[in-house]
Amino acid sequence: MGLCCATFAGALIFSPEFRGMVKGALADGALPGVDVFPALPDARQVQERIEGKMANTVAVKDSTIISGGGNDAYELVKKAVLTWDVYGGDTKVYLPKGKVVIEKDMVIGISTKLVKIYPLSFEDVAEFHEHDGEDVKRLRVVVGTRKENIVDGNYDVELTLFKKDGNGRQKG
Numbered sequence: 001m002g003l004c005c006a007t008f009a010g011a012l013i014f015s016p017e018f019r020g021m022v023k024g025a026l027a028d029g030a031l032p033g034v035d036v037f038p039a040l041p042d043a044r045q046v047q048e049r050i051e052g053k054m055a056n057t058v059a060v061k062d063s064t065i066i067s068g069g070g071n072d073a074y075e076l077v078k079k080a081v082l083t084w085d086v087y088g089g090d091t092k093v094y095l096p097k098g099k100v101v102i103e104k105d106m107v108i109g110i111s112t113k114l115v116k117i118y119p120l121s122f123e124d125v126a127e128f129h130e131h132d133g134e135d136v137k138r139l140r141v142v143v144g145t146r147k148e149n150i151v152d153g154n155y156d157v158e159l160t161l162f163k164k165d166g167n168g169r170q171k172g
Helices: 016-027 043-055 070-082
Strands: 005-008 011-014 091-094 107-112 120-132 136-145 154-162
Touching: 070 136, 070 154
Parallel strands: none
Antiparallel strands: 005 011, 091 107, 107 120, 120 136, 136 154
């Protein structure tokens, strides 16, 4: 039975057997927390749900400039990002067996103390890219939440080392 799918221009094409399994799983209620409709839902209802989720989104866009740290500061912060040691507090990040740094498409586990418990969440490393150009060195990492998570959203980290003077930036 072919359970695999083929990707063509961003569209997923599933085998009839796979589609039948999904329909059976939906009928059995195998997707807890997922709304299932007998037909496409009304756009206004979905837009209201989207607005509700957006209203509950915490968006923090902040940056810190470390003057004079240069490449040493870049590498120190990069080391923390590569192990996803970015939370602080009583938190532990779990990488897959045999891995010591995160990489694109990896699933990681995170447990942090909330009052007297340690919930375990799973997240996806959705983007991981480092560019080392003539003027700048830049690391960009995006980690997104999975269904098994106490938060809903993603973390975007961009680390930049400016190698040349310009636009008020100091040479790294």
